[in-house]
Amino acid sequence: MNYTDNNIETSYKKILESYLNTGSEHVLYEAQQFTRTLLEHKTSPEELVSLHRSIMDQLYPELPDDIQASFDFLLEAMMGYGMAYREHQILRDRQQELEAEIDVAAKMQQTLLPREDVSVQGLDIGIVSVPAKKMSGDYYHYVKDQFGSIGLAIADIIGKGVPAALCMSMIKYAMDSLPEQQLNPSALLENLNRVVEQNVDDSMFVTMMYGYYNIQAHEFTYSGAGHEPGFFYHAKNDSFEDLSAKGLVLGVSKKATYQEYVKQLDIGDMVILLTDGVTECRMGEEFLEREEIVDLIRKSMHLKAQELAENVYRELSKLQDFTLRDDLTLIILRRQV
Amino acid sequence: MNYTDNNIETSYKKILESYLNTGSEHVLYEAQQFTRTLLEHKTSPEELVSLHRSIMDQLYPELPDDIQASFDFLLEAMMGYGMAYREHQILRDRQQELEAEIDVAAKMQQTLLPREDVSVQGLDIGIVSVPAKKMSGDYYHYVKDQFGSIGLAIADIIGKGVPAALCMSMIKYAMDSLPEQQLNPSALLENLNRVVEQNVDDSMFVTMMYGYYNIQAHEFTYSGAGHEPGFFYHAKNDSFEDLSAKGLVLGVSKKATYQEYVKQLDIGDMVILLTDGVTECRMGEEFLEREEIVDLIRKSMHLKAQELAENVYRELSKLQDFTLRDDLTLIILRRQV
Amino acid sequence: METQSCVEVKNEWGIVAARQAGRTLSKELGFGNVDQARITTAISELARNIYLYAQRGEIKIEIVEDKGKFGTKKGIKIIASDLGPGIPDLRQVMVDGFTTSSGLGAGLPGVKRLMDDFNIESEVDKGTTITATKWLR
Amino acid sequence: METQSCVEVKNEWGIVAARQAGRTLSKELGFGNVDQARITTAISELARNIYLYAQRGEIKIEIVEDKGKFGTKKGIKIIASDLGPGIPDLRQVMVDGFTTSSGLGAGLPGVKRLMDDFNIESEVDKGTTITATKWLR
Ligand SMILES: [Mn+2]
Ligand SMILES: [Mn+2]
Ligand SMILES: [Mn+2]
Ligand SMILES: [Mn+2]
Numbered sequence: 032m033n034y035t036d037n038n039i040e041t042s043y044k045k046i047l048e049s050y051l052n053t054g055s056e057h058v059l060y061e062a063q064q065f066t067r068t069l070l071e072h073k074t075s076p077e078e079l080v081s082l083h084r085s086i087m088d089q090l091y092p093e094l095p096d097d098i099q100a101s102f103d104f105l106l107e108a109m110m111g112y113g114m115a116y117r118e119h120q121i122l123r124d125r126q127q128e129l130e131a132e133i134d135v136a137a138k139m140q141q142t143l144l145p146r147e148d149v150s151v152q153g154l155d156i157g158i159v160s161v162p163a164k165k166m167s168g169d170y171y172h173y174v175k176d177q178f179g180s181i182g183l184a185i186a187d188i189i190g191k192g193v194p195a196a197l198c199m200s201m202i203k204y205a206m207d208s209l210p211e212q213q214l215n216p217s218a219l220l221e222n223l224n225r226v227v228e229q230n231v232d233d234s235m236f237v238t239m240m241y242g243y244y245n246i247q248a249h250e251f252t253y254s255g256a257g258h259e260p261g262f263f264y265h266a267k268n269d270s271f272e273d274l275s276a277k278g279l280v281l282g283v284s285k286k287a288t289y290q291e292y293v294k295q296l297d298i299g300d301m302v303i304l305l306t307d308g309v310t311e312c313r314m315g316e317e318f319l320e321r322e323e324i325v326d327l328i329r330k331s332m333h334l335k336a337q338e339l340a341e342n343v344y345r346e347l348s349k350l351q352d353f354t355l356r357d358d359l360t361l362i363i364l365r366r367q368v
Numbered sequence: 369m370n371y372t373d374n375n376i377e378t379s380y381k382k383i384l385e386s387y388l389n390t391g392s393e394h395v396l397y398e399a400q401q402f403t404r405t406l407l408e409h410k411t412s413p414e415e416l417v418s419l420h421r422s423i424m425d426q427l428y429p430e431l432p433d434d435i436q437a438s439f440d441f442l443l444e445a446m447m448g449y450g451m452a453y454r455e456h457q458i459l460r461d462r463q464q465e466l467e468a469e470i471d472v473a474a475k476m477q478q479t480l481l482p483r484e485d486v487s488v489q490g491l492d493i494g495i496v497s498v499p500a501k502k503m504s505g506d507y508y509h510y511v512k513d514q515f516g517s518i519g520l521a522i523a524d525i526i527g528k529g530v531p532a533a534l535c536m537s538m539i540k541y542a543m544d545s546l547p548e549q550q551l552n553p554s555a556l557l558e559n560l561n562r563v564v565e566q567n568v569d570d571s572m573f574v575t576m577m578y579g580y581y582n583i584q585a586h587e588f589t590y591s592g593a594g595h596e597p598g599f600f601y602h603a604k605n606d607s608f609e610d611l612s613a614k615g616l617v618l619g620v621s622k623k624a625t626y627q628e629y630v631k632q633l634d635i636g637d638m639v640i641l642l643t644d645g646v647t648e649c650r651m652g653e654e655f656l657e658r659e660e661i662v663d664l665i666r667k668s669m670h671l672k673a674q675e676l677a678e679n680v681y682r683e684l685s686k687l688q689d690f691t692l693r694d695d696l697t698l699i700i701l702r703r704q705v
Numbered sequence: 706m707e708t709q710s711c712v713e714v715k716n717e718w719g720i721v722a723a724r725q726a727g728r729t730l731s732k733e734l735g736f737g738n739v740d741q742a743r744i745t746t747a748i749s750e751l752a753r754n755i756y757l758y759a760q761r762g763e764i765k766i767e768i769v770e771d772k773g774k775f776g777t778k779k780g781i782k783i784i785a786s787d788l789g790p791g792i793p794d795l796r797q798v799m800v801d802g803f804t805t806s807s808g809l810g811a812g813l814p815g816v817k818r819l820m821d822d823f824n825i826e827s828e829v830d831k832g833t834t835i836t837a838t839k840w841l842r
Numbered sequence: 843m844e845t846q847s848c849v850e851v852k853n854e855w856g857i858v859a860a861r862q863a864g865r866t867l868s869k870e871l872g873f874g875n876v877d878q879a880r881i882t883t884a885i886s887e888l889a890r891n892i893y894l895y896a897q898r899g900e901i902k903i904e905i906v907e908d909k910g911k912f913g914t915k916k917g918i919k920i921i922a923s924d925l926g927p928g929i930p931d932l933r934q935v936m937v938d939g940f941t942t943s944s945g946l947g948a949g950l951p952g953v954k955r956l957m958d959d960f961n962i963e964s965e966v967d968k969g970t971t972i973t974a975t976k977w978l979r
Pocket of ligand 2: 187306307308357358
C-alpha cells in the first residue's frame with residue numbers, strides 16, 4: 032500500500048466508498064493505515080476534512096447544501112488543529128536536534144566518570160549510576176593510592192539535567208586540581224566546599240560523601256556533606272545499619288568543617304553508598320521505605336557486588352514504571368578476604 | 369466567551385446552527401475562537417469530528433445513513449491525528465522542561481564570561497557575543513595586567529549548543545588554571561592546545577585567537593589557532609586588511625606551535641576580532657562576502673566601539689531573518705589617544 | 706452478551722478480527738463512539754506489534770469490573786501476549802517522543818495514552834505481555 | 843473584480859471585516875477551500891494582534907503578480923500595519939514553539955507557516971508592519 036500525492040484522492044474515495052457499501056472493520060483498518068500515509072505526507076487535518084468533503088461531493092452530487100456547508104464549517108473549526116499539527120512538526124524537528132545535542136553532551140559527560148573498572152585486592156566492588164534523563168547530576172569517582180587503598184566519592188548535585196551536568200563537570204575539574212590530600216575525607220570536603228561556594232550559582236548545592244578504604248587495616252574512613260545516608264552490613268549478625276555523616280551541604284558556607292567517621296570491616300561486611308535517587312524512589316504517590324531498599328539488597332546479596340547493584344537497580348526501575356524521577360547511583364563495597 | 373466542558377456541545381450547536389442559517393464570516397470567526405477553547409481543553413481532533421457528527425444528528429434527525437456513516441469513517445481516519453495531537457502535548461511539556469533547563473544552564477554559562485565591562489585607558493572597546501541557540505560555543509575572555517595592558521581571547525568551539533557549552537566550560541577552567549604567562553600569546557595557545565588535546569573528544573575542535581595589547585607601545589601581539597581572520601583598520605588611509613594568523617586548530621596535535629604577529633596601532637586604528645558566525649552569515653543560499661562585513665562596519669564606524677559592534681550585529685541578524693545559524697562574537701578595539 | 710473473546714494474530718486478518726472483537730465488546734458495554742475508536746485503535750496497534758515483531762501471538766479482550774468505594778465500575782481489558790523475542794530495554798520503548806514520529810504516531814506510549822491503565826512485562830527470548838484497560842466513565 | 847481592499851481594525855468587527863475581504867479576494871483569485879481558510883486565518887491572527895497589542899491599525903489585502911522565468915504567478919498579499927508599541931525583540935517573537943502553546947497555536951510563526959512569504963518590520967514606539975503573501979499554485 033503506497034500512496035502518492037496524486038492518488039491520495041482516488042484512494043480515499045475507494046476506501047470511503049467501500050466502507051459505505053460494506054461497513055466492514057477491515058475497511059476501517061485500511062482507513063487508519065491510510066492516515067499513516069497522510070501523516071507521512073504531512074497532510075494537515077483540515078486537508079483531511081477538505082478531502083472528505085470533496086469525495087462526498089463526488090459520491091453524492093445531490094448532497095444537500097446544509098451538509099456541504101457543515102463540512103465547510105468543520106474545516107474552519109479544524110484550522111486550529113492544523114496549526115497545532117504544523118507546530119508539532121517544527122517542535123519535533125527541534126526536539127530531535129536538542130536530543131541529539133544532549134546525546135553528544137551525555138557522551139562527553141560519561142568521559143568525566145572513571146574509565147576502568149575498579150579492581151582492588153580483597154574487595155568486591157559494584158557500581159551502578161543511571162541518569163533520570165540523559166545527563167546526570169550524580170557523580171562518583173575513585174582513585175587508588177600507592178598502597179592499593181582507594182578513595183571513593185559519591186555526589187549528588189541538587190538539580191537535574193543540563194545545569195546539573197555543567198555543575199558536575201566543574202566538580203570534576205575541581206577534584207582533579209586538588210592537591211595530594213585527596214585521600215583524607217574531611218580535608219577533601221573542606222577544599223571542595225570552598226570551590227563550590229565560589230563558583231556555583233547560589234541556587235545550586237552539592238551533597239557528597241567521601242570515603243577512604245584502607246586495604247591493610249580494612250578500615251573505612253568517611254565524611255559527608257549533607258548526603259543521603261548509606262548502609263553498613265554486618266555479616267556476623269546479618270544486620271543493616273545506616274551509614275550517615277553529619278556535615279553541611281557543599282557551597283552553603285565558606286567555613287564548613289567536616290567530621291570523620293571510621294568503620295571496621297570483617298569478611299563479608301559491606302559498605303553501601305547511594306544517592307537519594309535510590310531511596311526516594313517513588314511508586315505512584317508513595318515513597319519506598321529504606322527498609323524496602325534493604326529487602327531488595329537482601330534478595331540479591333548472594334551475588335557478586337556488581338550483579339547485586341544491577342539487580343537492585345532493575346527492581347527499582349520496574350517499581351517506578353521504568354521512569355526514574357531522579358538520577359540514581361549505588362556503590363557497594365564488600366570485604367572478601 | 370468562556371466554555372465549560374458541559375456547554376461545549378451547546379455552544380458548538382449554537383455556532384454551527386447559526387452558520388447554517390447565515391453563512392456569515394462572523395460565525396466562522398467565532399468557530400475559530402471556539403477551537404481555541406477546545407485546544408485549551410485538550411480536546412482531540414477526533415472528538416471534534418464526533419461532536420460535529422452528534423450535532424448534525426440533532427439538527428437533522430433525518431440525516432441519511434450514508435452521511436452518518438461517512439462521519440464515522442472520518443472519525444476513524446482522524447484517529448491518527450488524535451494520537452499525533454496527544455503526542456504533541458507530551459512533547460511540548462517535555463520541551464518546556466528541557467528549555468527551562470537550558471535556560472538555567474545558559475545563565476550558568478554567562479557567569480563564565482567576564483563580568484565587568486572592559487575599560488582600558490586610551491582604548492575604545494566594544495564586544496557583542498550572541499549564541500545561535502541558548503547556549504554558546506563561542507567564548508571570549510580578557511584580563512588586565514599590572515601595567516594596564518590587556519590580554520584578549522576569542523574562541524569558537526566547533527559544534528553548537530549543549531556539547532559546545534560543556535567544552536567551553538572546560539576551556540574556561542583550563543585558562544583559569546594556566547600559570548602567569550597568560551599574556552604571552554604563543555605560549556598560551558601551546559598550553560591550551562595540550563589541555564584540549566587530552567580532555568576533549570576527538571570530534572571536537574576549538575579555534576582561538578589570542579592577543580595582547582600593550583598600552584604603552586600601542587602594539588597588538590597575537591597568535592591564532594585556525595581561527596577566522598579578523599580585520600585591521602588603518603585610519604590614515606581609511607583601509608581594512610585581514611588580520612590572520614597561521615596555526616593549527618587546538619586539540620589536533622600535541623606538538624602544535626604558534627607564531628606571533630605584531631601590529632602597531634595609530635590613533636583611530638582598529639583591531640576587529642570575530643568568529644565565523646559573523647562572516648558566515650547566510651542569507652538564503654548565499655554567504656555574505658567579507659567585503660560586505662566591512663561595509664557594515666563602515667556604516668557605523670563613526671560611533672563608539674560598543675555601538676558599532678551592536679549595529680553590525682543588528683544588521684546581520686536582520687539579514688538572516690532573526691535566525692542566527694551560528695554563535696556570533698565581535699570584538700572591536702580602537703586606539704583613542 | 707459475550708464477556709470475553711480471544712483472537713489469534715498471525716496476519717493482517719487477525720488484526721482486523723481483534724479490532725472487530727474489541728469494537729463489538731466496547732459498543733455493547735456502552736462506550737461512546739470516540740472511546741470505541743480509541744479502544745479499537747489500541748487493539749489494532751498491539752496486534753500490529755505482535756504481527757510485525759513476534760510473527761504470532763494472541764489478543765484477549767474481556768469485560769472487567771472494579772468494585773471501589775464509589776460503586777462498581779466496568780471496563781474493557783486487552784491482553785496482548787506473544788512468545789516472541791521480547792523487549793531488551795523497556796525503559797527505552799516507553800519513552801514518549803519520536804520513536805513514533807512518522808506513521809500513526811502510536812507505538813506503546815501512544816497505546817498507553819489511549820487507555821486508562823497499562824502494564825507491560827517482557828523477557829528477552831521469552832516474549833511480551835501487555836495489559837491495558839479502559840474504564841467506562 | 844476588486845484587486846485591493848483596506849480595512850481598519852479597531853474592534854472585533856474590524857477583524858471579521860478583514861477576514862471577509864481576504865476570503866472574498868482569495869476565492870475570486872481561485873484558491874481552493876483549504877487555502878482560503880489558511881489565508882483567512884492568517885488575516886484573522888494579524889488583525890487580532892493589532893486589536894490586542896496596538897488597539898488600532900489596518901489590514902490591506904491586494905492581488906499581486908510575479909513575473910518569473912516560468913511565467914506569471916498570482917498571489918494574495920496581506921499588509922498589516924499599526925502605529926503601536928512595536929516589538930522590542932523580533933528574534934524572540936519569531937522563535938517557534940510554545941509562545942503559541944495554548945490557544946489557536948498561531949502567533950507570528952504560525953502565520954508565517956500559513957503563508958509563503960513573510961516579512962516583519964518593527965520599531966519600538968513607532969509600530970509594526972507585517973507583510974505576508976500566498977501564491978497560487
Ligand atoms: Mn541530583
Ligand atoms: Mn538526587
Ligand atoms: Mn561554534
Ligand atoms: Mn562558529
